[in-house]
Amino acid sequence: MDFKLSEEQELIKSNVREFALKYIEPVAAEIDADSKQPVEIFEKLGELGMMGISYPAQYGGGGAEFLTTMLVTEELARSCATTAFLHSYSYGLVGHPILTFANEEQKQRWMPGLASGKLVGAFALTEPGAGTDVSSATTVAVKKGNEYILNGSKTFITNAILADVFVAFAYTDRSAGAKGMSAFLIPKGTPGLLLGQHFEKMGVRGSQTSEVVFKDCVVPADCLLGQEGQGFKIAMSALDVGRIGIAAMSTGIAQGCLDESVKYSKERVQFKKPIASQQAIQWFIANMAVDIDAARFLYMYAAWLKDQGRPYSVAASKAKLFCSECAARHSTKAVQIQGGYGFVKGSKAERFYRDVKLTEIGEGTSEAQRMIIAGSVLR
Known part of the structure; x- marks a missing residue:
C-alpha cells in the first residue's frame, strides 16, 4: 500500500497552490461579492493545461490520472470555492459523460474545447x-x-x-x-x-x-x-464522478479554514498572549487537522478506485458525505475562532461558511448519500 503521490502530482499541487495565491486570492472576495464568473482565471488554467489535465492526449488533454484533477480541485478550493466547483464540474458532469458515452464524432467536436477551457458545458x-x-x-x-x-x-x-x-x-x-x-x-x-x-x-x-x-x-x-x-445510467455515472469532485472541493475548503484559523490564532492576542496558546483553540485546530487528513484519504481513495477501473460509486458517496460535513463542521469553527472578525462580510472564513453549504446539497444531498451507503451495507 503506497500513500505517496508521484513527483509529477506533487509538482502540480505546488504549482496550482502558487497559481491560486497569485491569481485567485486577490480576486476571490470580488468573485463572491459581485457574483462574478471567474472567466479570466479559467482562461489561465486552460493555458496551463489544468482544465483538461486528465483528458486523453488525443483530445488535447494531459493524459494524467483522474486523481490529479481532484488534487487540482482541492488546491483551488483553498482559495476560492467557486473556482474549485466549476473546475470539478467541468470534468465530472460534462467531460466524463462525453468521454464515457459519446461516439467519436461527438468527442472530436466537444472534448478539445473542454480540455482547453475554451468551451463551457x-x-x-x-x-x-x-x-x-x-x-x-x-x-x-x-x-x-x-x-x-x-x-x-x-x-x-x-x-x-x-x-x-x-x-x-x-x-x-x-x-x-x-x-x-x-x-x-x-x-x-x-x-x-x-x-x-x-x-x-x-x-x-x-x-x-x-x-x-x-x-x-x-x-x-x-x-x-x-x-x-x-x-x-449516464446521469448516475456523471454524478458519481461529480461527488468525488465535491469531496475534493470540500477538503480544500476545510484546509482553507484551517489555514485561516492557524494564521489568525497566532496573530490575535488576548490576555497578553496569542489565542493559539489557549487549549480551546488548540483543540479546534487539532480536530480540524485530523478530520482533513481523513477527508483527503477518502476522496483520494475514491479517485484511485476510478483510476484503477474498479467500482467506486459507494466510495464516492462516502467521500462526499464525510468531506462535505467535515468542511461544514470546521467552517463553523473557523468563524468561531475569529469571533466578530469572522462574522463580517469580506472575511475568508465568512465566505467559506456560506460556500460550504453547497457541498452538502449539490451532486446529491447528504441524505441521498446515506441512502446509497446504507443500501450497500444492508444489501
Missing part, C-alpha cells in the same frame, strides 16, 4: 419537481424523423447562461420508467432552447445558476448521447 438534469428523485423528471423528447422535439424545464443549472453545450436529459419512453430516459448533447443556440430565471445564491456565488426551458426544442438525432434509454 452545462449538466441539465434537475427539474422543479425532480431533485433527488431523478426518475420523476417530466421533460420529454419525441422523435420525429431525424430529430427529437424536447419539451420541459430544468432548474438550478450551473453555467446555463455561458454554456456552449448542454448535457441534457429527457424521457424518450415514459412507459419504460427510468430506462426510458435518454441523454443529449445540445449546442447553444438550438431553436427552442431558452433560459429562464437566474438565481442569486448564498454561496459559491461566482458560478452562474439558472433555469433552462425546452419549448419545442428541435435537436438533431445525432445529438443523442449514447443510446436511447441510457440517460439515467
Whole structure:
C-alpha cells in the first residue's frame, strides 16, 4: 500500500497552490461579492493545461490520472470555492459523460474545447419537481424523423447562461420508467432552447445558476448521447464522478479554514498572549487537522478506485458525505475562532461558511448519500 503521490502530482499541487495565491486570492472576495464568473482565471488554467489535465492526449488533454484533477480541485478550493466547483464540474458532469458515452464524432467536436477551457458545458438534469428523485423528471423528447422535439424545464443549472453545450436529459419512453430516459448533447443556440430565471445564491456565488426551458426544442438525432434509454445510467455515472469532485472541493475548503484559523490564532492576542496558546483553540485546530487528513484519504481513495477501473460509486458517496460535513463542521469553527472578525462580510472564513453549504446539497444531498451507503451495507 503506497500513500505517496508521484513527483509529477506533487509538482502540480505546488504549482496550482502558487497559481491560486497569485491569481485567485486577490480576486476571490470580488468573485463572491459581485457574483462574478471567474472567466479570466479559467482562461489561465486552460493555458496551463489544468482544465483538461486528465483528458486523453488525443483530445488535447494531459493524459494524467483522474486523481490529479481532484488534487487540482482541492488546491483551488483553498482559495476560492467557486473556482474549485466549476473546475470539478467541468470534468465530472460534462467531460466524463462525453468521454464515457459519446461516439467519436461527438468527442472530436466537444472534448478539445473542454480540455482547453475554451468551451463551457452545462449538466441539465434537475427539474422543479425532480431533485433527488431523478426518475420523476417530466421533460420529454419525441422523435420525429431525424430529430427529437424536447419539451420541459430544468432548474438550478450551473453555467446555463455561458454554456456552449448542454448535457441534457429527457424521457424518450415514459412507459419504460427510468430506462426510458435518454441523454443529449445540445449546442447553444438550438431553436427552442431558452433560459429562464437566474438565481442569486448564498454561496459559491461566482458560478452562474439558472433555469433552462425546452419549448419545442428541435435537436438533431445525432445529438443523442449514447443510446436511447441510457440517460439515467449516464446521469448516475456523471454524478458519481461529480461527488468525488465535491469531496475534493470540500477538503480544500476545510484546509482553507484551517489555514485561516492557524494564521489568525497566532496573530490575535488576548490576555497578553496569542489565542493559539489557549487549549480551546488548540483543540479546534487539532480536530480540524485530523478530520482533513481523513477527508483527503477518502476522496483520494475514491479517485484511485476510478483510476484503477474498479467500482467506486459507494466510495464516492462516502467521500462526499464525510468531506462535505467535515468542511461544514470546521467552517463553523473557523468563524468561531475569529469571533466578530469572522462574522463580517469580506472575511475568508465568512465566505467559506456560506460556500460550504453547497457541498452538502449539490451532486446529491447528504441524505441521498446515506441512502446509497446504507443500501450497500444492508444489501
